Structures are given as structure tokens and as C-alpha cells.
Amino acid sequence: MGTTAFGDFLRFYRSRVPLTQEELAERTGLSTRAISDMERGRTLSPQFRTVQLLVTGLDLRDDEAAEFTALARASRVVAVQQRPEAPFAVASSSLPPVLIELTGREGExxxxxxxxxxxxxxxxxxxxxxxxxxxxxxxxxxxxAGHRLGARFADGCVFLDLRGTDPEPLTPDRAAHRLLRSFGVDERQIPADPDDRLSLYRSQLRDRTVLLVLDNAANEAQVRPLLASSPGTLVLLTSRRILTGLDARHRLALELLPLGRSVELLRAVTGPGRIDAEPEAALRVAELCGGMPLALLIAGNRLTSRPQWTISHLAGQLEDERRRLSVLRAGDLQVRAAFEISYHQLGPGAATLFRRLALVPGPGISSVLAAVLTPDAEEALEELADASLLGISEIPGRYTRHDLLHVFAAERLELDDDPAAVQEARTRLRHRLLDVATRAALFFDHDVPAERLGPVHDKESAARWLELELENWREALKAAAEAGEHEHVLVLAQAMHWYSDMHGVGELWREVFSAGADAAGELGNAKDAAEQLNYLSWALYALCGRPHEALAVHEKAAAIQIDDTITEAWTYYYGSAIRRRLGEAQKAVELGRRSVALFERAGYRIGENLALSLLGLMLHTAGDLTEAVEVQQRGVDQHREAGGDDELLSMILIRLATTLAAAGQVTAAQDLLDEAETLFRKHSNTAGTARVQHNRGLVLMDAGRFGEAREQLRAALGEARLSDHRVEIMARLAELADAAGDPAQARELRVRALAECDRYDTPAVRVTAAQLGAALRSR
Incomplete structure (x- = not known):
């Protein structure tokens, strides 16, 4: 289709000003698409109003304006005389049918x-x-998209599978041949010469406005010759590769489906009745498919083809990692086969790294860990990311991996790698993780200086590494314990003491310090065994809500005969806290006094200050507020004089503030809480900040400042870490909801708090549970 005289003059006058099509569109109020169509002769009969807008926008005067208007009239006459019986349109019959409604991709x-x-x-x-x-x-x-959006394009939609995952993908000239046939070009008019064929393709596309879907592209070189300029056309490329070499206006990384949408896709395949009959099993199947649409489609097809099966039966089959990919197979649809295509297209270095990444247990992979597994890891990681076998994390230097690809990598590791080399890589990775985790934790130690190592060079980077690599170093610790590497295990557990104070959950530290105690026992070191048992007792009473188990562990530590005053002082320290949790206030005070005396005798000021603070808490619980304030203030003053750690200071400030508030010194308590929060925020300590907000909320509530109290307690709830704090926060928020006239919110909070109570076994929690139950029954 050629241009018209009107279109040629429009382009000439626009260029003379000069104006781009977009700028002329802005001047005239016409669309850029309309101007483009007129210049290319696609619009043969412009309306009179359109022409007048163009005359004004192009600043045409007198003869030029008259001539331009006459050309527009002539175009309308030609349009009437030459209008075909049916408008030209590219057939969309090349589009495959939509076999199942696209589910879970509304945003895309x-x-x-x-x-x-x-x-x-x-x-x-x-x-x-x-x-x-x-x-x-x-x-x-x-x-x-082709079926839904094709009608928006004047010449429809053209679809072509470029067969990029085949052993021999379509060459550009063969692709051009098929596209020319889609454009309606007669076979006899298609040149045999590849260059001439591509030239004809470009000229044909230039005169059309289409949605061109090029599916399954192999690489940039395959598609670049097919990207002819054609205003109004959209080329939609799909590929397993990112195709970073293309100057693409738009990019869409197709992520895996979240759990809810995964279940929706299963429902679309199997029908609602099957899913509604076994909702929990359906959730589990969706989880095991990892949000991968192909896996979910196969799982759904297996269920519909086997009506005798329950969804629970399929979930049971998928639970076994060694069978999972074999189960995810339905006819010619196979998850394993889809992965194998991409795997076999990798270079040797990338293929080796892909396999060995199966040794990394967590879904997150850093370039630092990859470098432990293979040389030239940076290049291999980029190749894997370009092939979409790894995802690119939002954190620079890190990558993500799909669960099913992890399973596939483990299969290939067993099939394709030398067992001795794999074992050596596994050991090397484990030791690296344990070493870095130990050194990172020492940045939080108040007694041992830390050393810089690789990714950890200060407290901030150490905290970030320990959090990001948590699943990996935790699994490395388990593997080391199983391998009998007692020294590695003990060194890491010892290093984690101070870090555990403000980071991680109870189950993590129960595992770590249990492993540490076992390792110390195997090594025959009584002092280290007592120390690790003390830490374990802390995790059990403070974080896991198991004071009776904690007491048994404490008594085991206390029974170990050692000649170490500081370790003995810590034993009394933790014993005091356990007795308080069990409701034995006087026993807690007695053990607290022993702890203070032993730390003082040893000259260990950090321990003494913490023990004074804890003793004050015990005295507070026993009802002696005067001495409680006195000993806690002494601990704070000594810590300040020594220039002690900010986060330790914040912890003892919170305890002092709580006692001052109970003694009626609310303003002084608020000042100390403000100081503690400032210090915690300085170090980005969210758990510490939550403790401040929790205690401030209680103080404000007792002062009748309910709105402020509610705000503080809500903020604390998400990060509350200690075993009984979440229960207390939700119970208090329920009281505030009652006061605000919101019984529904109060009921919800009490139900949640009661459920939380089931996790803990302390007298205080049992009393709270009884109160919550009574409140729910009375409403």
C-alpha cells in the first residue's frame, strides 16, 4: 500500500516546521496514530475537521492551505472510487486456540x-x-493476548512459533517466509534469496499495523532481522532468555503464581467440586508445584484423568522429592522435559554450576556462595539468569531459584557429576558457610573482637548476611553435626550467643544451642557444655515458652562441676529468669543476687550490669519496687560510665523504665523508653524497637491515653519476639477495642491471643488464657 499526495504533503509540511508526529498530535489534538495513518496513506478520506486542525497546527496560509485542503478532498474521492469490497486484514488463523482460560495473570x-x-x-x-x-x-x-488484543490492530494478529528450544530453531529468513505467507503474499512472489526475502518481509510489514507475536525466541540474532519499523505495530516476543541485547521498549518478567492463584488454576482445570472437597490438600499440591503454571496444569490433568484419586493422594506422591518430577507428567506435558531443554543448551561451566547449586539448601543464592562451588561463577550465574534458570533478586549479587528447578538440579547432579567432586564441593560449601556465619556473629559479641571476612566487614553487613543466608548456614550446622564436625559446631554456637539476644526465633536457637551442647559433650569440655546448656535454657524459657523444659536444662548445667566463676554466674542468671517464669518470685530474687555477686567477684562488668537489671526485674515481680529501682539504676549508671554497648544499654533502660512506671514515675519512664528506642533505631534493631513500643503501650494504657497506647501496641505486635509478649499485647489490644466500642475487633484479638497461648506453658500465660476464655464466653 503506497502513500497519497495528501500524505506526502502532510509529511513535507510537518518536517518543514519541523515537528515530530507526537508534537503535531499535541498541537492539533489528533492522535499520533491518526497522523501516522494519514502520512502512510492508510487513511484515504480525512474528515474536514481533521484537515482544518492540521492546517492550523502546520501554520499553513493562503495558497498552501487551499492546496492542502484540495488534496484532502481529492483523497476522499479516490477513497470512494478505490475502496475494496472488503478491507484488507491479516488472518489471525495462525494463532493457536485458547484451551483453558488464562488464570492468575490479571496484572500481566x-x-x-x-x-x-x-x-x-x-x-x-x-x-x-x-x-x-x-x-x-x-x-x-x-x-x-493475541486473541484478546488482535482486533485493536488494523491488520489483525500474526503468530509464529520461532522454535527457539528446538535443536534447530527457525532461521530469520525461514521465519520471514512464514510471515510473508501470513501476510497473504503468494508463494511465487517470495524470493529464494534469504536477504531478498527479508527485504520483502520488511516492506510488507512497513505497510501494515499488526500485533506480531513471535513466540519461543532462541536469541537476539534470531529475532533482530524480523523487527522492521512499522508505526502502530506491537511485536510481542516470548523467550526463556531475557534477550538483553534487544532495544525493547517494554519488558515483562513472568513470575510464578502466588499460592491463591495457583489454587485458582487447579480449580480451572479440575472444576470447583474437586477442589472444594479437599481444600487443604489442594493447597498442598499448589505449594509442591511451586506456582509453576505448567506443573499446576499437569497436576490438574492428572486429577481429571483419574477421578478415583483423591487430591491428598496426589499430594502424597508429590511430597517425595525424588519422584516429584516423574509425577508431574501428563502425556506429552512434562516438567522435567521442559527443564532439560534449557539445561542442555547451557555451556559447560553454567551447567556445572546449575547442578552444584543443588547443594545450596535455601532458595536464595549469592555470587559469593556460587564462587565456592565453581570457578568463573559470575559468568555462569549470568548465563543461568539469562536462560531463566535462576531469577534475579532485588538484592544486588543475589539470585533466586524455583523449588522444582532445585529438584531437577539435584537429579542432574547425581547423573552428571563425579561423586568425589560433589562430596568435596559439599564439604567446602558447608565449611565456608559455618566460617562466615561464625565471623559474622562475632560482630555482635561484647567479649571477642570480630575479623573482616569476604561479605562481612561490619555489624550492618554481618546482620544482613546472617539474615539472608539463614536457611543455608542453619542447614550447614545440621550437616556438620551429622558429620561429627564437633569443633565447627561448637565454635559457631559459641559465637551466636550475643547475636541471638536480639535476632532469630526460638526454634532456631533451640537447634543451635542444642547442637552446641551436644558438641561440647562429645569434645569432653565441661565449661563449654554448661555454657551451651545455659543458652539453651534461655531459648526454651524466653522464646519457646517452655519453662519446665528450661528448668530441666538449667539444672543439668548447674550440676556440671566447673571452676569458672563467670559461667557459674550465668547459670544463676538464667535460673533466676526461669524461676520467675514459673511464678517463684522469691527463688528468682535469691538466684539473681548470687548472679550479681559472682559477676562482681569475677570483675565482669557487662554480666554484672545485666544481672543487676535482671535482679531489679525479679524484685519488681516480688513487689519490692524501691530496691528494684535502686539496683536497676546502678546497672544503668555503671554501663554508661564504662561506655557500654548501645543495644545492651537499651535493654536495661527498658527494664528500669518498666519499674519506674510501676512506681508512679511515668515521665521518667517515658524518657528512658524514648532513649532506648532512639538507640535501637540507630542500629536498625526492629525486635528491640518492638520491645520499647510494647512497654510504652502498657505505660500509656495505664495512664488512660488509649489512642496512643493502641498505636504503640499495634506497632509492637508484628515484631514481638519473646514467648509471652504477643499474648499480652493482643490481650491488651482487646481491652482497648472494648473501650473503643468495637466488640468484633476485641473478639478477634482474644481468639488470636487464646490460640497463641496454646504454644506456651507458663503460669502467667495459663492465667491469661483463662481470662481470655472467660471474656469470650461472657460476650
Whole structure:
């Protein structure tokens, strides 16, 4: 289709000003697409109002304006005389059918709608790349877009599978041949010469406005010759590769489906009755499929083809990692086969790293850990990311991996790698994780200086590494314990003492310090065994809510005969706290006094100050507020004089503030809580900040400042760490909801608090549970 005289003069006058199509559109109020169509002769009969807007926008005067208007009239006459019986349109029959409704991709569909809108308003070729892991549903999304959006383009939609995952993908000239046939070009008019064929393809596309879906692209070199300039056209590319070498206007990384949408897809395949009959089993199947649409489709197909099966039966099959990929197979649909295609296209270095990443237990992978497994890891990681076998994390230097790809990597590791080399890599990785975790934890130690090592060079980087690599170093510790590497285990457990004070959950520290105690026992070191048992007792009473178990562990530590005053002082320290949790206030005070005396005798000021603070808490519980304030103030003063650690100071400030508030010194208590929060925030300590907010909320509530109290307690709830604090916070928030006239909110909070009570076994929690139950029954 050629241009018209009107279109040629429009382009000439626009260029003379000069103006881009977008700028002329802004001047006239016309769309960029309309101006582009007139210049290319696609609009043969412009309306009189349109012409007048163009005359004004182009600043045409007198003869030029008259001539331009006459050309527009002549175009309308030609349009009437030459209008074909039916408008030309590219057939969309090349689009595969939509076999199942696209589920869980509403956000992605909206983005594609936006891409199509951008194309219609632009004079430049618009390219959108949809990339993602094997089985993520790229083709399904593109086909749905073709059927849904094709009508927006004057010449329809053209779909072509570039066969990028085949051993021999389509060459650009063969792809051009198929596209020319889709454009309606007669076979006899298609040149045999590849370059001439591509030239004809470009000229044909230049005169059309289409949605061109190029599915399953192999690489940039395959598609670049097919990206001819055509204003108004949108080229939608799908590929397992990111295709970073293309100058794409839009990119869409197709993520895996969240759990709720995964269940929706299962429902769409199997029908609602099956899912509604076994909702928990359906959730488990969705979890084991990891949000991968291909896996979910296969799982659904297996269920529909086997009506005798329960969903629980399928979930049981998928639980076994060694069978999971074999189960996810239905006819020619196979998750393993989809992965194998991408795996076999990798270079040797990337393939080796892909396999050995199966040794990393967690879903997050850092370039530092990858470098432990293979040389040239940086290059291999980038290749794996480009092939969508790894995801790119929001954190620089880190990558993500799908659960099913982890399972597949473990299979290939067993099939393709030398067992001796694998064992050596596994040991090397474990030792590296334990070493870095130990050194990172020492940045929180008040007694042992830390050393810089690789990714950890200060307290902030150490905290970040320990959190990001938690699952990996935790599994490394378990593996070391199983391997009998007692010294490695003990050294890490010892290093974690001070870090555990403000980070991590109870179950983590129960594992760590149990392993530490066992390792110390195997090594025959009585002092270390008592020390680790003390830490274990703390995790049990403070974080796990198991004071009776904690007492048994404490008594085991106390029974060990050692000649170490500081370790003995810590034993009394933890015993005091346990007795308080068990409701034995006087016994707690007695053990607290012994702890203070022993720390003082040893000259260990950090322990003495903490023990004074804890003794004050015991005295507070026993009802002696005067001495409680006195000993706690002494601990604070000594800590300040020594220039002690900010976070330890914050902890003892909270205890003192609580006692001062109970003694009626509310303003002084608030000042100390403000100081403690400032120090915790300085070190980005969210758990410490939550403790301040919790205690401030209680003080404000007792002062009748209910609105402020509610705000503080709500903020504390999400980060509350100690075993009984969450229960107390929710119970108090329920009281505030009652006071605010919101019985529904109060009931919800009490139900949640009561459920939380079941996790803990302390007298105080049992009393609270009884009160909560009574309150629920009375309403």
C-alpha cells in the first residue's frame, strides 16, 4: 500500500516546521496514530475537521492551505472510487486456540493492554519481551493476548512459533517466509534469496499495523532481522532468555503464581467440586508445584484423568522429592522435559554450576556462595539468569531459584557429576558457610573482637548476611553435626550467643544451642557444655515458652562441676529468669543476687550490669519496687560510665523504665523508653524497637491515653519476639477495642491471643488464657 499526495504533503509540511508526529498530535489534538495513518496513506478520506486542525497546527496560509485542503478532498474521492469490497486484514488463523482460560495473570494482562495502547499512540516500532522460566506460561499469555488484543490492530494478529528450544530453531529468513505467507503474499512472489526475502518481509510489514507475536525466541540474532519499523505495530516476543541485547521498549518478567492463584488454576482445570472437597490438600499440591503454571496444569490433568484419586493422594506422591518430577507428567506435558531443554543448551561451566547449586539448601543464592562451588561463577550465574534458570533478586549479587528447578538440579547432579567432586564441593560449601556465619556473629559479641571476612566487614553487613543466608548456614550446622564436625559446631554456637539476644526465633536457637551442647559433650569440655546448656535454657524459657523444659536444662548445667566463676554466674542468671517464669518470685530474687555477686567477684562488668537489671526485674515481680529501682539504676549508671554497648544499654533502660512506671514515675519512664528506642533505631534493631513500643503501650494504657497506647501496641505486635509478649499485647489490644466500642475487633484479638497461648506453658500465660476464655464466653 503506497502513500497519497495528501500524505506526502502532510509529511513535507510537518518536517518543514519541523515537528515530530507526537508534537503535531499535541498541537492539533489528533492522535499520533491518526497522523501516522494519514502520512502512510492508510487513511484515504480525512474528515474536514481533521484537515482544518492540521492546517492550523502546520501554520499553513493562503495558497498552501487551499492546496492542502484540495488534496484532502481529492483523497476522499479516490477513497470512494478505490475502496475494496472488503478491507484488507491479516488472518489471525495462525494463532493457536485458547484451551483453558488464562488464570492468575490479571496484572500481566493489564500490562499488555498498556503495551498495545502505547503502540497505537506511537510512530515508532514497539517491542515487548515476555521472558520467564520454563513452564511459567509465556506462550499461554501471548496467545491469550493475541486473541484478546488482535482486533485493536488494523491488520489483525500474526503468530509464529520461532522454535527457539528446538535443536534447530527457525532461521530469520525461514521465519520471514512464514510471515510473508501470513501476510497473504503468494508463494511465487517470495524470493529464494534469504536477504531478498527479508527485504520483502520488511516492506510488507512497513505497510501494515499488526500485533506480531513471535513466540519461543532462541536469541537476539534470531529475532533482530524480523523487527522492521512499522508505526502502530506491537511485536510481542516470548523467550526463556531475557534477550538483553534487544532495544525493547517494554519488558515483562513472568513470575510464578502466588499460592491463591495457583489454587485458582487447579480449580480451572479440575472444576470447583474437586477442589472444594479437599481444600487443604489442594493447597498442598499448589505449594509442591511451586506456582509453576505448567506443573499446576499437569497436576490438574492428572486429577481429571483419574477421578478415583483423591487430591491428598496426589499430594502424597508429590511430597517425595525424588519422584516429584516423574509425577508431574501428563502425556506429552512434562516438567522435567521442559527443564532439560534449557539445561542442555547451557555451556559447560553454567551447567556445572546449575547442578552444584543443588547443594545450596535455601532458595536464595549469592555470587559469593556460587564462587565456592565453581570457578568463573559470575559468568555462569549470568548465563543461568539469562536462560531463566535462576531469577534475579532485588538484592544486588543475589539470585533466586524455583523449588522444582532445585529438584531437577539435584537429579542432574547425581547423573552428571563425579561423586568425589560433589562430596568435596559439599564439604567446602558447608565449611565456608559455618566460617562466615561464625565471623559474622562475632560482630555482635561484647567479649571477642570480630575479623573482616569476604561479605562481612561490619555489624550492618554481618546482620544482613546472617539474615539472608539463614536457611543455608542453619542447614550447614545440621550437616556438620551429622558429620561429627564437633569443633565447627561448637565454635559457631559459641559465637551466636550475643547475636541471638536480639535476632532469630526460638526454634532456631533451640537447634543451635542444642547442637552446641551436644558438641561440647562429645569434645569432653565441661565449661563449654554448661555454657551451651545455659543458652539453651534461655531459648526454651524466653522464646519457646517452655519453662519446665528450661528448668530441666538449667539444672543439668548447674550440676556440671566447673571452676569458672563467670559461667557459674550465668547459670544463676538464667535460673533466676526461669524461676520467675514459673511464678517463684522469691527463688528468682535469691538466684539473681548470687548472679550479681559472682559477676562482681569475677570483675565482669557487662554480666554484672545485666544481672543487676535482671535482679531489679525479679524484685519488681516480688513487689519490692524501691530496691528494684535502686539496683536497676546502678546497672544503668555503671554501663554508661564504662561506655557500654548501645543495644545492651537499651535493654536495661527498658527494664528500669518498666519499674519506674510501676512506681508512679511515668515521665521518667517515658524518657528512658524514648532513649532506648532512639538507640535501637540507630542500629536498625526492629525486635528491640518492638520491645520499647510494647512497654510504652502498657505505660500509656495505664495512664488512660488509649489512642496512643493502641498505636504503640499495634506497632509492637508484628515484631514481638519473646514467648509471652504477643499474648499480652493482643490481650491488651482487646481491652482497648472494648473501650473503643468495637466488640468484633476485641473478639478477634482474644481468639488470636487464646490460640497463641496454646504454644506456651507458663503460669502467667495459663492465667491469661483463662481470662481470655472467660471474656469470650461472657460476650
Amino acid at each position: 494482562k493489564q500490562l499488555l493492554d498498556g503495551f498495545a495502547a502505547d503502540a497505537s499512540a506511537s510512530s515508532r516500532l514497539q517491542i515487548a519481551v515476555v521472558h520467564g522460566a520454563p513452564g511459567s506460561g509465556k506462550t499461554a499469555l501471548a496467545v491469550e
